Amino acid sequence: MSIILSSKNKDQLLFEGFRYRRDRSVWQCIKDKYKGRARFDENIYEAYKNHTCQAPNPEEIEKAVYNYEIRKKAENSHDPPRLIIQEARLKLSSDAAADNDIPKEPTSFSEIVIPLKFQLTISNQQFLLYDNDDNQNRLLIFASRDQLDLLNGCEVWHCDGTFAVVPKLFEQTYSIHGLIREKTLPLIYSLLPNKKEETYETLFRVVQQHVQRVPRYITIDFEKGAENA
Incomplete structure (x- = not known):
């Protein structure tokens, strides 16, 4: 028996192979159509309504x-x-x-298929902002509407790439951070296949299409391609 938080930050009870959500003073099977219930009684958990969904899993x-x-x-x-x-x-x-429903690690760009559930945030906002579908030089950009709105209000951006933490096939993870209340927060993430100037140009062009306000200051790392773009 254990209690965890769901993706929506709600308590879930894991008990005897079933999952329950809180229903006032008792716990209800997470499969809404079914009647399974559990309760806490005298320091122990017990199921008191039978499940009609399936066997414990x-x-x-x-x-x-x-x-x-x-x-x-x-x-x-x-x-x-x-x-x-x-x-x-x-x-x-x-x-x-x-x-487990996490996709297998691809061996080529053509094998990269992003399931719909990974294109959205937990609040169902679109998170996959751009995918060029190029099987030779795949470029992926991620940002939710809320993140774009925050970036649109920032007067200072910091752009930075890392080669240390990046999925296989891609050359770097590149992020755009906004200065908000004296804190620098990552608001746009991208996976770049190379360090070419045209790749950075595509990235910044997509960002410009979704963020209307031009920041007063932009700091970048020392990648020549990014500086020229």
């Missing part, structure tokens, strides 16, 4: 914990995302890992 519970641990560590750790995910996957059983 330990692998589903494992994956719920897996997703929760990734979110929790991402909020409290400075580790690279890839390392956080790899450490969480080590705790999965082989069956749960095989059935």
Whole structure:
């Protein structure tokens, strides 16, 4: 038995192979159409209404914990995302890992297919801003509407690329940060296939299409292609 937070930051009870959400003073099976209930009584949890959905599913519970641990560590750790995910996957059983809905790591740009669920934020805002679908030089840009609105209000931008934390096939992760209340926040993320000037030009052109206000100051790293773009 354990209690975790869902992707919407709500309590979920994991008990005897089922997942429950809070329903006032009791817990209700997360599958809305079904009647399974659990309650806390005299220091123990017990199911008191039978489930009509399906048999207990330990692998589903494992994956719920897996997703929760990734979110929790991402909020409290400075580790690279890839390392956080790899450490969480080590705790999965082989069956749960095989059935996990995270796409397999591609071996070529043509194999990159981004499922709809990974194109959206947890509040269903579009997050995949741009995909050039180029099987030779794939370029992906990510930002939600809220992030773009924040960047639109920033007078200072900081653009920075890293080669240390980047998925295979891509050459660098490039981000655009905005200065908000004396804090620099990452608001646009992109995966670049190379350091060519035309790649940076495409990136900044897409940003200009979605952010109307021109900042007063822009700081960049020392990549010549980015500086020229």
